[in-house]
Amino acid sequence: MLATLIPLFDGNMSVCAYSVFARKENHFLNPNLEGGARYDGxxxxxxxxxVSSMGVSTLSGGKEVFVPINQFSIFSExxxxxxxxxxxxxxxxxxxIKPEEQFIKRVKELKSQGYKLAMRKLPIIQFEPYREILNKCDYILLNHSKIDIQKAKIYFTAVYPNIKLCAVNVDTQDEYDELTKDGGYDLYEGSFFRMPVKESETEVNPLKVNYIELLNVVNDADFDLTDAADVIGKDPALVISLLEIVNRMALNSEITSIRHAAAMMGQKELKRWINTAVTKELCADKPSEITRLVMIxxxxxxxxxxxxxxxxxxxxLFIMGLFSAIDIMLDKTMEEALDMVVVPKLVRQALLENSGDYYKILNFIKRYEDADWIEVSRLMVLDNIDxxxxxxxxxxxxxxxxxxxPVT
Incomplete structure (x- = not known):
């Protein structure tokens, strides 16, 4: 089994739902399966x-989960x-799934059972023939590049007033900004939120400079705990977080200072905590999905x-994943961002040059995130990975x- 999650955003760059795409078999070893589709069987x-094994809380933070079904699986239990x-x-x-009696009846049954419904890959010419099915849908996914959204909005408002319009294949920030400015869509799906920064436009926020200093202290080959503690002390949020963690560790010990707390954690655990905590802070002014993306x-x-x-x-490799969107966090090109932080040579090579041993794993993860199961399967075969x-x-x-x- 393979599975991944793809976010759907609203006009404020908040994630409202996730699509989960799974693959039961290795497509590269089973090429006769249905054309590399994201479902099989x-x-x-x-x-x-x-969804059932993980629950919506783990998968999507309790948000709705879109689950693809086809002309066969729609009739399953x-x-x-x-x-x-x-x-x-x-x-x-x-x-x-055709606008035929057997499908229309099944769609109505699923709706009566409490499931929400969505339609995708439906050309404009099919809107009218699919009227009975669309009347039961809560969402319709539209390729924004092939539709006049203003006309579509008028049509759907008049004919299907309860359906939400989702723009798919939104691949750049400019596309997202233009679509949200024009209005019409309720949700947006695409890779726009994680596209690399091509040109630096801003100075780094002073607070982020402090976080970068902390990252550089702990990612030094043999950093000093007291140096790290002194930098942590400059940020109240980090101090509170550190003390909460250490107080859980030291049940019967009184923590007398930030340096004492840092010493209690030890070099290895302090480094790991700082890298994750600081990454969260660097993403604070970005879409929440960026934090989720780099952490996972x-x-x-x-x-x-x-x-x-x-x-x-x-x-x-953990550091590589955390820093894989540091250009977005700092509003700098990847080269400029990596010049500001201390990272291992192989991490820099993977993030900047798309080469080296670490890049094999980064490339695999990116293909996995996109549910590119054909390429993922090929890479697993090449490296003999289960x-x-x-x-x-x-x-x-x-x-x-x-x-x-934790979900709040």
Whole structure:
């Protein structure tokens, strides 16, 4: 099994839902499976296996989860496959589900069971023939480059007033900004939120300069605990977070200073905590999905280390994942951002040059995030990596993130 999550944003860059895409088999080893589609099999919705095993809290922070279904799986016993509340699941249909009596009847049944419904890959010419199905839909996913949203908004408001319009394939920040300015769409899906910074436009926020200083202290080859403690002391939020952690560790000991707290944690744990805590702070003025993205990347990369025979490099791979969007965090190009922080040579090579041993893992993770199962399968075959171990590494990263940043 393979699975990944793709976010859907609103006009304020807040994540409102996630689409979960799963793959049961290694496509590269089973090329006769349905054209590399993101689902396979007839009677089982593999995405629902993921949702049920992990729960919507772990997967999406309690937000709705879009689950693809096809012309076969729509007739499966969905209620038996899914153990989470039906109103948290959006069954994502496509044009393989025809506006025919058997499908219309099934769509009505699923709606009556409490599931939300969405339609994708539906050309404009099919809007009218699909009227009975669209009347039951809560969302429709539209390719923004092929539709006049103002005309579409008028049409859907008049004919389907309860349906939400989702723009897909939003690949750049400029596209997102233009679409949100024009209005019309309720949700947006695409890679725009994590596109590399091509040109620096701002000075680094003074508070972020302090965080960069702290990162450089702890990522030095043999940093001094007192130096790290002194930099932590400049930021009240970090001080509070550090004391909360240490007080849980030292049940019967009185913490007398920040230096004392740092010493209690020790060099290894302090370094790990600072890298994750500071990354959260650097992302504070960015879409929340950036924090989630880099945190899960970091843990996923660390978990994959053993599979790539790099177990000893796990901590550095964790750093690579954390810093994989540092250009976005600092509003600098990747080269300028990496010139500001201390990172291992192989991490810099992976992030800046897209080369080296570490880049193999970073590239794999990015393909995995995009649900590019054909390429993911090919890479697993090339490196003799077990698919189930990859899946467990990803789920472990999701659980770690859930526990690191509890849902509030």
């Amino acid at each position: 007839a009677g089982t919705v593999h995405e629902l296996e993921v 969905i209620s038996l496959q899914c153990t989470v509340p039906a109103n948290k699941v959006v069954l994502l249909m496509d044009n393989t 990347r970091a843990k996923f990369a660390e978990n994959l280390a053993e599979l790539y025979e790099m177990a000893m490099q796990g901590p550095e 698919m189930d171990k990859v899946y467990e590494a990803y789920l472990n990263a999701l659980r770690w993130y859930r526990d690191l940043i």
